[in-house]
Amino acid sequence: MSETVNLTIDGKALSVPKGTNLIEAAKKLGILIPHYCYHPDLSIAGNCRMCQVAVKGAPKLTIACNTQVTEGMEVATNSKEVKDAQSATLEFILINHPLDCTVCDQAGHCKLQDYHFEYNAKPSRFLEEKEHKPKAVPLGPTVMLDGERCIMCTRCIRFCDEVTKTSELGMLNRGDRSVISINPGRELDNPLSGSVVDLCPVGALTHRNWRFNSRIWFTKQVDSVCPGCSTGCNVKVAVRDKQVVQVKARYNSNVNKEWLCDEGRYGFHRFLPETRVLEPLINGKVASLDEALTKASKMFDDKTAIFLSPDLLFEEFSLISKFIETLPVKPFTCVQYKKRELSEVEKILVSPDYAANFKSAQNFGLASEDPSTQYIEGIAKLKEGSFSSVWIIGDRGIEEVEGISLPVNSVGFFTNAENNLKPGIVLPARSILEKSGLYLNKDLRLQFIDRLIDFPSNTEPEWRLINKIAEKRGKKLTDAQSDRDLTLSVLNPEISIFTLKEQGGVRI
Amino acid sequence: MTDKKFDVCEKRAEEIIAQYPDKHSAVMPLLYLVQEQSGCITEEGILWVSGKIDMAPVHVREVATFYTMYYKKPVGRFHFQVCRTLSCALRGARDVTGYLKERFGLEPGEVSLNGLWSYEEVECLGSCGTAPMCQVNDTFFENLTVEKLGRIVDRIEAKKPNLKLSVLRDEMGDGLQGNPKSEVI
Amino acid sequence: MSKKILLKNVHNQGQATFDGYVNSGGLLGLKKALKKDPKEVIEEVKNSGLRGRGGAGFPTGVKWGFVPRDTGKPVYLICNADESEPGTFKDRVIMERDPFLMIEGMIIAAYALGSSLSFIYVRGEYSYPYIKTLEAIKEAYSKGMLGKNILGSNFSHEMVLHRGAGAYICGEETGLINSLEGKKGQPRIKPPFPAVKGLYGCPTCVNNVETLAVLPFIFSEGWEAYAALGTEKSKGTKLISASGHINKPGVYEIELGYPLKEFLEVECGGVWKGRKLKAVIPGGSSVPVLRADEIEKVNLDYESLRDAGTMLGSGGFIVLDETADMVEVARNLAHFYAHESCGQCTPCREGGHWVEKVFTRISKGRGVPGDMELVDSMCSQIAGHTICPFGDALVTPAQSLMKKFPEEFKDRILNGSKSTNPLNYELGH
Structure with a gap:
């Protein structure tokens, strides 16, 4: 155990580890010390002056971000002096701010608006003309700058200097002429570039893709996990009219801090196919679900292979492993897994795969320790015609098309109507964005994904299709009626969904 | 590159x-x-x-x-920087800039067509005891009056001395070499 | 007038050469200091009562005592020659005319601190002082005053001259350190303090030119001789840069405790053009102004000026005669501070310009009732709320000019008369 220090904040006593700063210490008591420039994973800049607090015995206010706890310290975050300083800081920040909330993407989730409402809420006394700065400046392919909205917290600069170490951004000039900029010829285009928009506490940096998409209050915001790779970055996704409007990183100190890669962020909608499989098909013809399931349930023999998508839920892998135990001959199984080369910047966050949940497959014995080789073997055997019955569970169960011809006895659980593999039976499945359940990341951290988008009627989650097939074969696997029932059935009673959400996942 | x-x-x-x-x-x-x-x-x-x-x-x-001493755009071969801060202002910095404006027919920051002249106002150059003053390139001209400044500009125009400090050679230009009285060229 | 320590030799021919310097008694202090234990050197500087001459007036020996020597990291000494406080031009005289005095002082300080590499950060505009100092450093190397085994001792020391490029804020020690590291000259948040984590993350001591230039005297004549000068708490002498509406502007060395009025009348030759005195800013533009009626009993030392509600600061003595328009003075200085704000922290970046804009409005006859209270309340929220003391520096002249000359501001706001004062000029902004 590290050394602890006792102190009081606003009269409430607490003990925290030595080295904790006052913003983090106050958080433990549920006290928010307002701040713009401070970020737990960036160096301390101390420039916004919003987090000033009174420490007993100190001659003047001190910034909480750069003050570490000391034994017996008495801190006030709400004295008159502190409130006056907070109010004045906001007045200063706002004198040159364009106050264009009506057209600003950040409106509704802007720290300037929130703090002004809470800590100042007075009309400005500024009668002069505001300083004008460059607006709508593209910093690179992903991010747009509005120089006038910027409050010079330098979080974006510190991110590029300290996290990605690509140093594309700097603050030019000085005084109130200061402006964030790139150097001509070197754009902000690193693989994590969109993260600076999340870090920007105001509307100075916006996503070029999503500018003027939707007011944030017209969207539903859901906590989820990115299915792009096995890192399992925590995200908050804004959804409107069954569309992804914006993706933000959600803070998780154990997984992604507050970073997110551009591929994951801007590619989030790739998990929703444009043309949907909405009805079961038998040999290309529409059939009833019951008929398709009955037919499929008979397609198991001694040369069966099951190709699993790495997007499936932990619960689904669990159910599939139980299902396999009911079969007379154990089929070949593998999870679709491709290694990927990563650049230095990608290595900060991205895992060397496109297989978000392959660890769950391994956990249930459905994939080997070397999933890549196993998958390559599976595809080779498929091409050789070694399998007489092939199951593809999830669109991404098999990604290759060239040289593959499926046997007559083949079943696909698909969402994408344009899947080029044409199995004998196609069952309408659901996208990962339409399900809720568990993902196990590369570090064996079990995380909960909430459903983002309402599923189309007539589609079924993969687990329910499996369960129905099992039922047809006389061995029902679960009584779960919903994704949530199923999740609860696999969770250890000590872990609730609430715990998973609160703690940012649990290591298993 | x-x-x-x-x-x-x-x-x-x-x-x-x-x-x-x-x-x-x-x-x-x-x-x-x-x-x-x-x-x-x-x-x-x-x-x-x-x-x-x-x-x-x-x-x-x-x-x-x-930093203000790095020019972000081209200046004249002789760039006059007139101190405008308090001590110089108290002793007539305004007349110095006024003279340059009239003589060169330029606004601060503009460069004359022949490329010789430009001027601007700057903050305290640490020469308050010899105010008003201006810096031409890297050379101080102090205790200025309009008449004296006129003679200085005349001489610069005639001789075109080197008034720059060379970082390459670590020396002052010939306009000031070895001369502790900076107002004399 | 009293004993001269710093300006004693500045008028000697050849003082800026090594031989000239040695002929006038140079190097004696260094030789004596090198024979002492570094701890003893620090102790004697403490005993001398020398206080930092850059403006803060912090005891030099005590400051050295904060620098740890056992961290395994190098210790750096930096000579702050970024003299940029308006009204201050004293260090320039030493660099131009007696640069070896500064270099000798630096070597003594470096010896005391255990530093083998020091830097002189000279402001960019000081080309001539830069060249003179550079020549002196080169000569010092060639004469064994710098480099390996200085003057035959076991102590070795290297010295680098670094030229700034025009930024007032680099006079603040952590701004200077950042500038020297190749960054913008934006001050650092403290803690950590430079003594512990300064240049390149190593223990660092930053001293002003004048402070360092005193050291040769303290060791050649003994700390007792230095401590015998000045007042009980303000020991020694001080360079005063006199400018503004006086007959004899220039740099003068006075013994601390010298009467302000006598300095104005004798050294400065009185107010120019036979006019009456209106006000004095005694310590550089960042200290509170004194009205003519407030200077009678004031002496030029830290305590007397503090008791009079102002500060000795850097010793930039600016005199204003009866014609000075205080609204314009306030505007002029507000412009300076707004221009020099590094832009890092909110109150100074935004507030500094706001103060200037309001003063400009008042001076142009567009002030409105409540403007003085507005500026005052802004200033009280800038002071003490910034990363570095620049915030306090910018509000001090604004608040003190309004406090000492309220009727001038009120009159301009109420009557809106356009100023005809020489300071009111519109170029450049």
């Missing part, structure tokens, strides 16, 4: 960099070299410095734009 223009600076740049425990410290003297070669801070100059000291180009640009 390195420009041939800075080849003559290479040796000097290496000497400068070697003086410091960390080569980033050399950014300011190297920017002076760029300015000496190009007349102002150029894009190629920023890239040259960036390459010499392994500093991101945008951070070199930050430095170049933070």
